Amino acid sequence: MKVETVRTKDGKVELAAELSKKEVAKEMRRIAESEIARYNYRLGINDDDPVEFLRKHLGYDEASFVFDEGIMRHRTPFALTAVEIDVIGKPVYKCLEHASADKPFTFHLVCVPVPDFELESYDPVSLTLPTQQVKSAEIEEEIQKMAQASAVAVTDRSHEIVFKGDKVELAMETTKDGKKVKPLCTDGREYNTGALAMPDDFDAAIIGMKVGETKSFTFEGPELELGPDGKPIMEKYQTTVTVKRIIDMQPPELDDAWAKTTMPDVKSMGDLRKKIEEKLVAKREDEYNRRAQALASNELAKRLKGDIPDLIYGVAVKEAREQLTSKLREENISLDDYLKKEGVEKDQLNNVLLMQVRGQLTRQFALNAYAKHLGLTVEEPDLEAFFESIAPGKAWQASMDFKQEGRMYAARCAALRLKASKDAVANANINTQGTNAS
CATH class of the missing domain: 3.10.50.40 (Chitinase A; domain 3)
Structure with a gap:
């Protein structure tokens, strides 16, 4: 696929993406097979070509729109990755003629790139965080839970x-x-x-x-x-x-004999307490790091210079509303029930979404500015850390999903922001709350 920039105007970028005949044929077959499986259509004995089958079933005109939409939606992330553009919201795409397997297919997409900002200061942030220490009472509480489970x-x-x-x-x-x-x-x-x-x-x-x-x-x-x-x-x-x-x-008697039955390599209650402490410490460290990164991002966001354009807010709020609608549909919850649960009036929803979007955008832009100022770059371990953060224990699968969907440049941008937040924490002035009391 060839991708080139057509024009840049009013904060938007228009791209032209061209697929070869071979790529078009592959995409059309993928879409046809997906639609046939989705609606459980039955292919006849002579229906070897899924593309022609779908055209016969839907009609040529409707099938053409299905192919056009499917190709543009699927290829848009690949186009953005090809020209390395990180965008706000979903791009808008269009084509002048229908896709056909016997010729190249060109479509245009208009997107809103993530703008560049500066911070008022790049000095270390100050954070107040809870202690990571694990109290002995917490260990005993875990032992009691395990004992009750094996009663x-x-x-x-x-x-x-x-x-x-x-x-x-x-x-x-x-x-x-x-x-x-x-x-x-x-x-x-x-x-x-x-x-x-x-x-x-x-x-x-x-x-x-x-x-x-x-x-x-x-x-x-x-x-x-x-x-x-x-x-x-x-x-x-x-x-x-x-x-x-x-x-x-x-519940069992809490002795060495019972302890041996709880975990591999545990031979005594002392071993069990040590294992539980290690588990709690790891969990506490993960929670500590996530909280520290979130707080550091918030502190950097307070230093963002300049105003975020209305265009950015409009596109981001639109996407937030679409995501909310999709989520409610998946959970089979009506908008009225959702508003009642959240204690929000219908006419207040836009303001609520705008507040959420404003916080998300300012953190995103601040981390981008911080990373750019320090000259941070993304290496393979940074990508792995990002995928692990969004899919704990399933980082490899998340990585494969991003690659298959053409979203690797978006992943690199997100990985860079994660790296920036970690750097901000590593260099922060941290005040720890809590004591070492048991």
Whole structure:
């Protein structure tokens, strides 16, 4: 793909990207196969060419627009990487003629590049951060959590009547309309009263029963489907329940023998405490570093010289709104429900997004200015650190995703900002809060 700058005007850059015939054919086949898989279309015996199949299925005109849109959307990040432009928001792309596998395809994209700024000062920032030290009480708390997790069920003989909060073993036989309900039939199932695992009337019937007692009763429970009014459909169940025993979860004795069962290479409680401390220290250091980098970025942002153009704000707010809409759609949450949850009126949403965007942009531009002033550059370890920061434990996969999507220049820019924030922390005047008290 060839990419060249057509013009630069009013804070925007227009690029022209040209794909060869071979690249166009490859893109069209990729798009066709993706659309066929997405909508589960069935190819006939003679439909060997997915491109022609999609044209027949959608019609030539509609398929042409699908191919154009798919090519431009997919290739835009590659075009930006080719000319090394870091942008604000999503570029706008267009083409003058439809893509065809028998000739090159050219499209134009208009983008808003990240502007250059300066800082009022590049002196070290001052930060106040919590201590990284791990208290002995925190280690003991972790040990107690591990002990509770490995507790074993024993019969509780301290009382025979079931109270709310008791864990019990039940035998039960349940029917609905005279037919057995297999998931609710068992010779022995553990059940926690008061835990809302079953309907209230079932729970109420169990509480007060004695060990060994058998009781038959009816309770109501919701079906999986909702009724016309949007509320759960309630069904009646008939059940016969026997309380076999009351259960007490008995934690293990905290000794060397138990410690050996918890982690590899642990032979004593002393080893276990050391391992837990190492784990907590690593977690605390990660939290400390992230907080320190965020605070350093905020401090640098306060030093940004000049005003951010309205064009930048407009493009960034538009993208923020689109991302919010997409997120709400994925989570199946209405905008009204979201606003109610956040305590924001509909006409205030733009102001909220603008405040969020302003903070994000000033930090981004300040880190860029800091990195440029110091002459920082991105090396392979810096890229690896960036991918690890956005996908802990899956940095390699994140790297592959960025490469496949053509976003490597954007990744390098983000990696440079991360490196700048780390440098700002390394050279900061840090005041540590907290003590070494156990």
